[in-house]
Amino acid sequence: MVKKKATDCESCVNFVYDEDYEEYTCLVNLDEDEYYRLTNQSNYVCPYYRLDDEYGVVRKQN
16 A cells, blocks of 8 residues: 655645636645645655544544
8 A cells, every 4th residue: 555645735625616717726825835735845745744544534433
């Protein structure tokens, strides 16, 4: 199993499809410095990253 990096937006709960723009966008309003670090630093870990784990709710119900 490959572990996802905390900068892998595709697996983040904040990365959603925007029907108006017809593309995926981040719900978090990053400031310029955070956005620069996210896009240009390979070791940067997004502080807003949350794994989009749709089965997490089911596990909690057991």
